[in-house]
Amino acid sequence: MLTAVGRQVIAFFAYFGQTTQLHVDNLRGLLTGKLEYRTTISQMAHIGVSSLPIAAVTMVFSGMVIGYHAAIQASKFGGGGYVGWLVAEIMCRELGPVLVCFVIAAEAGSAMAAELGTMKVTEQIDALRTMATNPVDYLVLPRYVACLVMVPLLVFVGDIIGVTGGYFMAVLSPYISHVVYFSSIPGNLEAWTVIAGILKSVVFGLIIAIVACHQGLTCGQASEEVARATTRSVVYSIMLIYGANLLLTIILFPPG
Amino acid sequence: MSKVPEPIIEVNNLWYRTGDADILANVSFEVQRGEIFGVMGMSGAGKTTLLRLLMRLVDPDEGDIIIAGESIMGLSETQLSRIRANIGMCFQYSALFDSMTVAENVAFGLRRGSKLSEEELRRKIAEHLEIVGMHDTEEKMPSELSGGMRKRVGIARALILNPDIMLYDEPTAGLDPIMASVIDNLIVRLRDEFGMTSVVVTHEVDELMSISDRIMMLYQGRITACGSPAALQQSDNPYVQQFVHGTAHGPIQL
Ligand SMILES: Nc1ncnc2c1ncn2[C@@H]1O[C@H](COP(=O)(O)OP(=O)(O)OP(=O)(O)O)[C@@H](O)[C@H]1O
Numbered sequence: 001m002l003t004a005v006g007r008q009v010i011a012f013f014a015y016f017g018q019t020t021q022l023h024v025d026n027l028r029g030l031l032t033g034k035l036e037y038r039t040t041i042s043q044m045a046h047i048g049v050s051s052l053p054i055a056a057v058t059m060v061f062s063g064m065v066i067g068y069h070a071a072i073q074a075s076k077f078g079g080g081g082y083v084g085w086l087v088a089e090i091m092c093r094e095l096g097p098v099l100v101c102f103v104i105a106a107e108a109g110s111a112m113a114a115e116l117g118t119m120k121v122t123e124q125i126d127a128l129r130t131m132a133t134n135p136v137d138y139l140v141l142p143r144y145v146a147c148l149v150m151v152p153l154l155v156f157v158g159d160i161i162g163v164t165g166g167y168f169m170a171v172l173s174p175y176i177s178h179v180v181y182f183s184s185i186p187g188n189l190e191a192w193t194v195i196a197g198i199l200k201s202v203v204f205g206l207i208i209a210i211v212a213c214h215q216g217l218t219c220g221q222a223s224e225e226v227a228r229a230t231t232r233s234v235v236y237s238i239m240l241i242y243g244a245n246l247l248l249t250i251i252l253f254p255p256g
Numbered sequence: 257m258s259k260v261p262e263p264i265i266e267v268n269n270l271w272y273r274t275g276d277a278d279i280l281a282n283v284s285f286e287v288q289r290g291e292i293f294g295v296m297g298m299s300g301a302g303k304t305t306l307l308r309l310l311m312r313l314v315d316p317d318e319g320d321i322i323i324a325g326e327s328i329m330g331l332s333e334t335q336l337s338r339i340r341a342n343i344g345m346c347f348q349y350s351a352l353f354d355s356m357t358v359a360e361n362v363a364f365g366l367r368r369g370s371k372l373s374e375e376e377l378r379r380k381i382a383e384h385l386e387i388v389g390m391h392d393t394e395e396k397m398p399s400e401l402s403g404g405m406r407k408r409v410g411i412a413r414a415l416i417l418n419p420d421i422m423l424y425d426e427p428t429a430g431l432d433p434i435m436a437s438v439i440d441n442l443i444v445r446l447r448d449e450f451g452m453t454s455v456v457v458t459h460e461v462d463e464l465m466s467i468s469d470r471i472m473m474l475y476q477g478r479i480t481a482c483g484s485p486a487a488l489q490q491s492d493n494p495y496v497q498q499f500v501h502g503t504a505h506g507p508i509q510l
């Protein structure tokens with residue numbers, strides 16, 4: 001029993017060590033100019049194309065339900081003039097970063113794990129090494145940088161889509177005017193709130209890229225291992241995003 | 257002064273284990289520069305593992321590997337790049353990059369390692385595809401090729417970098433007899449014309465007998481015999497006899 005727990009603890013620290021190492025290798029590659037621009041741009045396009053549609057759907061529907069609830073509740077207190085602002089706060093602080101990153105982990109992250117895992121199983125990664133190409137520089141770094149750029153961008157777009165979704169439901173209420181929904185936002189929503197949400201998503205983006213690429217690179221030698229690595233990359237990313245989100249929320253939005 | 261043969265690959269007391277199984281046990285041998293060194297053995301004997309160790313794609317548990325006078329055991333991945341640049345590897349299952357065309361596969365190492373113009377590059381790709389009988393397949397994707405065709409593209413991809421040493425893992429498995437002899441002739445020609453050293457892994461006994469200068473036989477991760485093809489043919493070692501003659505009866509248990 002104790003040894004089983006001990007093994008889990010060791011496995012956890014080994015995982016933490018390996019992913020941190022991958023992170024360090026990426027930064028070293030970046031600083032020593034190993035970034036391949038063409039691959040990075042195609043990865044960026046890939047992340048955008050694969051994740052934007054589902055992210056948009058996710059955000060528009062979340063915005064709609066939040067807008068609906070907010071409109072009903074706020075109208076009771078005569079606060080109909082603040083519904084737009086309330087939805088925007090919720091989107092920028094929490095739902096935008098977290099939900100969009102879940103979508104990216106499930107869409108783009110799983111694709112990265114599957115692609116690198118397949119390359120591992122079919123010895124393409126070994127073939128890279130025989131041709132004097134470092135797999136981390138060649139495969140992981142472009143994905144890492146692509147996530148670093150695209151994830152915050154998608155989150156920002158997601159925030160806007162969420163607020164717009166809220167609008168469609170909120171204006172169904174007779175107490176909320178079309179104009180006031182949006183005009184309540186600029187004066188009340190602080191720039192820092194938006195920035196802090198984006199900063200969170202930068203960290204989530206790094207988590208997605210590192211977790212997915214690590215799963216791919218350490219994939220076992222059988223094809224069912226690819227499926228397992230892919231699933232694990234999504235589950236681990238989401239769990240780590242939960243944890244990181246709590247920590248970052250406390251740091252970025254201190255009480256008082 | 258007589259010419260002392262110069263070993264380009266030296267392997268000393270190599271052990272490789274997974275779990276508690278010895279995949280390779282105390283393997284030591286030398287390959288001379290300009291030699292075709294055959295490695296034969298049954299499926300699971302550890303042939304592929306040996307090639308992967310020579311490239312240090314995996315690390316041995318014990319032992320030393322010396323390439324061109326330099327031990328590769330203590331080298332970092334970056335330092336290994338320098339050694340690997342002189343070694344070409346043809347993988348058992350080709351390991352072509354499946355997101356790239358045939359031409360991009362073949363050009364991969366050159367594009368990254370040298371500053372050739374696109375024109376020169378195209379000419380070299382065509383030339384090397386021609387050598388392995390794969391002309392006019394530049395724009396095909398690996399998924400459109402048969403196993404034997406992929407294997408030949410894999411050989412072209414390694415050869416184009418003009419390495420000193422080529423490691424072939426089952427280069428002719430899955431090829432028709434005509435194409436197989438084209439590849440065999442190629443390996444011999446590369447030795448004769450360019451003094452290239454080759455390590456050829458296969459379980460095709462006849463093929464090895466005809467092209468190799470020396471042959472090593474592995475059985476369950478150990479060296480059973482090593483010598484010239486003629487010596488192996490006449491060996492009274494019952495394992496070698498059974499393998500060379502391909503009989504079901506003998507000391508080799510299935
Ligand atoms: N990653 C691994 N994990 C565990 N065992 C392995 C691994 N790779 C190879 N082996 C074992 O090592 C032994 C040798 O494998 P290897 O691939 O070197 O054989 P081989 O001689 O190339 O066989 P074949 O002719 O079928 O290609 C086999 O018994 C195999 O089960």
Ligand SMILES: [Mg+2]
Nearest residue numbers: 303304305348
């Ligand atoms: Mg093999």
